Amino acid sequence: MSEIVLEGTGLTRQYGGFRALDDVSIMVRRGEIRGLIGPNGAGKSTLIDVLSGRGAFSRGTVKLEGRDISGLNARQRRLAGLARSFQRTNIFGDLTVGEQVHLAARAAEAENAGEVMEALALAPLADRRAADVSYGDQRRLDLALALVGRPRVLLLDEPAAGLTMQESLTLAALLRDLAQRWQVTVLIVEHDMDVIFAICSSLTVLHLGRILVEGPPEQVRVMPEVVTAYLGSSVA
Ligand SMILES: Nc1ncnc2c1ncn2[C@@H]1O[C@H](COP(=O)(O)OP(=O)(O)OP(=O)(O)O)[C@@H](O)[C@H]1O
Ligand SMILES: [Mg+2]
Structure with a gap:
């Protein structure tokens, strides 16, 4: 066991x-x-x-x-x-995808923002405002925010x-x-x-x-x- x-x-x-x-x-x-x-x-x-x-x-x-x-x-x-995500996405539309992952990484005292963005196919969207990417991309961003720091x-x-x-x-x-x-x-x-x-x-x-x-x-x-x-x- x-x-x-x-x-x-x-x-x-x-x-x-x-x-x-x-x-x-x-x-x-x-x-x-x-x-x-x-x-x-x-x-x-x-x-x-x-x-x-x-x-x-x-x-x-x-x-x-x-x-x-x-x-x-x-x-x-x-x-x-111990990390979590929310039933409604927890993202800020005005920030870029990259900014948010980096902010989450800083809050989690982690340095793997780049790794997480690569893994979730968000790297190409790093400079886009979160409000402007598709809903599916927003959901992956939400997952990325929970995954930084590899909880x-x-x-x-x-x-x-x-x-x-x-x-x-x-x-x-x-x-x-x-x-x-x-x-x-x-x-x-x-x-x-x-x-x-x-x-x-x-x-x-x-x-x-x-x-x-x-x-x-x-x-x-x-x-x-x-x-x-x-x-x-x-x-x-
Ligand atoms: N802040 C709150 N104040 C009062 N009642 C609440 C509060 N939050 C949740 N509840 C009640 O507690 C119960 C459980 O809610 P919860 O959100 O945990 O359910 P859930 O299983 O996640 O449902 P769903 O599948 O709709 O998301 C519900 O009856 C809900 O109305
Ligand atoms: Mg619920």
Whole structure:
């Protein structure tokens, strides 16, 4: 069994009287690409927030490579090797593609902006304003901002949202190759099952703020409780 690189225990976040995340525990092993799926409002983004140290106080502990990072803020967690992307892209339209990757590299105290731009085919776009490149390019830029510094764990919240099926699969293949080459462990939120099946080694299904099931994608897909959870939601 390979080493557990990311471990969340008893993670709970409450908004008023509503528990968006209810006592969730999750372990991700080194080298995994773990899919995090579930209907709209299941708590997927909330779990990514809690793991990455974003937002209001929450209960539970988060360990990165065995070290308790619960007391660290998002920036400190990033410097410790845990990076994330957001469900809506986090880019600034007025800056050039190159400027943004360099800024992210500086924030992550990393020197591999050029390497990341090459790997994500952004180098030819370095001098273009981010607002002027295609949506697909913006999505790769967003991934680049999370990948500078080669984090050991990467949390991705719907990195392929809004892309066509072909673009999504291309991005997914790129991600899988980079994760392997740079030894990045990935936890990825994704609605598209084709993308999930193309890259994920295991799945965690969230429903109503709790973990419904975990397991290999081909097993999880046919579990009755998973099918029921999805049929009861707006997700097709
Ligand atoms: N800041 C907030 N204040 C109040 N409620 C919130 C807040 N953020 C999220 N919620 C609620 O918490 C629940 C979980 O939201 P979350 O965004 O984590 O779901 P999700 O699984 O990422 O959904 P989606 O697939 O639509 O992105 C939802 O019911 C949402 O309305
Ligand atoms: Mg979400």
